[in-house]
Amino acid sequence: MRLTMSTNWDERLYRELAGLPITTYYGKLKEDVVGGGRPSYLLPQVSREEVARQVDLIHQAGAEFNYVLNSACLGNREYQELYQRRLFELLGWLVDIGTDMVSVAVPYLIELIKRRFPALKVSASIFCHIDNLHMARFYEKLGVDEITIIQSLSRQPAILRKYRKALKVDLQVIVNNACLFGCPFRRYHSNINSHSSQCGYEFQNVKIDYPVLNCSSVRLSNPVEIIRSPWVRP
Numbered sequence: 001m002r003l004t005m006s007t008n009w010d011e012r013l014y015r016e017l018a019g020l021p022i023t024t025y026y027g028k029l030k031e032d033v034v035g036g037g038r039p040s041y042l043l044p045q046v047s048r049e050e051v052a053r054q055v056d057l058i059h060q061a062g063a064e065f066n067y068v069l070n071s072a073c074l075g076n077r078e079y080q081e082l083y084q085r086r087l088f089e090l091l092g093w094l095v096d097i098g099t100d101m102v103s104v105a106v107p108y109l110i111e112l113i114k115r116r117f118p119a120l121k122v123s124a125s126i127f128c129h130i131d132n133l134h135m136a137r138f139y140e141k142l143g144v145d146e147i148t149i150i151q152s153l154s155r156q157p158a159i160l161r162k163y164r165k166a167l168k169v170d171l172q173v174i175v176n177n178a179c180l181f182g183c184p185f186r187r188y189h190s191n192i193n194s195h196s197s198q199c200g201y202e203f204q205n206v207k208i209d210y211p212v213l214n215c216s217s218v219r220l221s222n223p224v225e226i227i228r229s230p231w232v233r234p
Helices: 012-016 048-060 081-096 107-116 133-142 157-166 186-195 210-221 224-228
Strands: 003-006 022-027 064-069 101-104 121-124 146-148 170-172
Touching: 012 048, 048 064, 081 107, 101 107, 107 121, 107 133, 133 146, 133 157, 157 170, 186 210, 210 224
Parallel strands: 003 022, 022 064, 064 101, 101 121, 121 146, 146 170
Antiparallel strands: none
């Protein structure tokens, strides 16, 4: 078993978790031109210099670093020359500091990275919503090195075994996901969070999280949803 762990940019983390089978730590800047799965106001402030220093610490701990670029929506800016220059500057910096992998949700961005920055491995994000083998094979042909399986399949070992047999790329399952089972807000929530960590986006700092408020209300009114959510029991 291999574990992937988020970093809180506290260097004590790598020492205290030494000995566990953690092969990858993931994280990101508070904001960047792509954005990711968490709004900026929930992310710790960290400088590029500190990220570079901690990537070295992660490597010293015998693990790899995965920078999260898994915005589900780039607002069509990805096709503009100015935006691409800013994107390539970010990706060039990630390569320079020794980043091993990036998590990506937009297929076009995956193609750009694999073509322009072949040193970076690419993980197909949970925001790709890969829920069938046909989709998984598409991303494998696109060149990804890892696929994160959609939450609803996390506790279905028979289906996961079929994925493992049919695919050559690494597979990743999120084991601590507390979303509603079959969450109706999933795609909308991924778009909200994506824009909430993109620098320069007009409404980046809006802090109303409609999906979380609704999910919390559902769980409070029907606690069985806590058990039914797709976290994997020990």
